Amino acid sequence: MKYKIQIFIYILIIWMLVILKPSYISKLFSSKKSESKSKDVALLMLPQHGNLGDQAITLAELKFIKEIFSNITTIYNIDNFGKYIHNNTLILLHGGGNIGWIYSYEEENRRKIIQLYPNNNIVILPQTIYFEKKNEEQQRITSQIYSNHSKLTIITRDKISLNIAKNIFKKNNILISPDLVTYLDDLIDENDNKRKGALFLLRRDGEKSLDMNTENQFISLIKKSYNYCEVSDTNNISLKIHNINESKKYVTNILKNISQNEIIITDRLHGMIFSVITRTSCIVIKSYNHKISSSYEWFKYLDYIKFLNSNDINEFSNLINYFKNKKTDNIYKKIHFQKYYNILKQTLNNL
Secondary structure, three states: OHHHHHHHHHHHHHHHHHHOOHHHHHHHHOOOOOOOEOOOEEEEOOOOOOEHHHHHHHHHHHHHHHOOEOOEEEOOOOOOOHHHOOOOOEEEEOOEEEEEOOOHHHHHHHHHHHHHOOOOOEEEEEEEEEOOHHHHHHHHHHHHHHHOOOOEEEEEOOHHHHHHHHHHOOOOEEEEOOOHHHHHOOOOOOOHHHOOOEEEEOOOOOOOOOOHHHHHHHHHHHHHHOOOEEEEOOEOOOOOOOOHHHHHHHHHHHHHHHHOOOEEEEOOHHHHHHHHHOOOEEEEEOOOOOHHHHHHOOOOOOOOEEEEOOOOHHHHHHHHHHHHOOOOOOOOOHHHHHHHHHHHHHHHHOO
16 A cells, blocks of 8 residues: 555656646745745835934835835935836835925926836825815826826825825826825834823924914913923924934834823824824824825724814813823724725735
């Protein structure tokens, strides 16, 4: 019986060698194939400025993309990227909140890249889209340039931006995903036992909607309820980022800072998202456009993230009381958005 089994095995091996393709045999006996592909991928328009929200997006994008592809070129210098782009390069454009004309420098560079590479697959990673009425002509130009690229995919990061994209980029592939910073939920280990005080993370630029008088009243109310209060921002205008290690250093530092506070009050989108991923109580103040209010829809199921519908002092006071008297019942885990991540990964895989 033993010899019959051996003879059967020999015959089976000979059959495989003669009948089956060598490539199939190689796959059959090889070790488990790595999930990452060797496709040529370039991530462009990476920011060097000190907006730590944008730096966190960079970290999240690389973490996300490296789970799909093994060969990624990261490009900061927008004036010297041509040598890295080949006919088969998959071009990924940094996400954020700058499809529009408020940040014209970014929009012009994105147009330039899209026009320079009409035959490459290009993906704009999760973005907010917002054109002011006075910039309708710029919207028309952007619409024409994007729509003329047959291999352009646009990922939006909120439902309002999704509807805008479907309306003005009718020839492009349009998808939706949460801001990819939600993918960084394991960057630090937060420790609830060390939390104390309150932290304001407030804009100091053109997107600010909170007037100084109301801001001062908010700060006064917080100081009555918390024995420690700091006012800061997620943007350090003096900071210059040169590489991904620096991005990780500064983003990790701000996440640790946030995780040591009892409550965050912010009008920054990433002030909210940093609070989400560090499981920190947060009062979110509306911005002048839909960037925050629409993105908040992703997180409203979390009882420790609350949106301030108006700059009303009484409503703000009520939220302070809510957080002082409530223990968090649920926490964020990125698996909550897994279906969106899967769609995005599948889209990138298929290009």
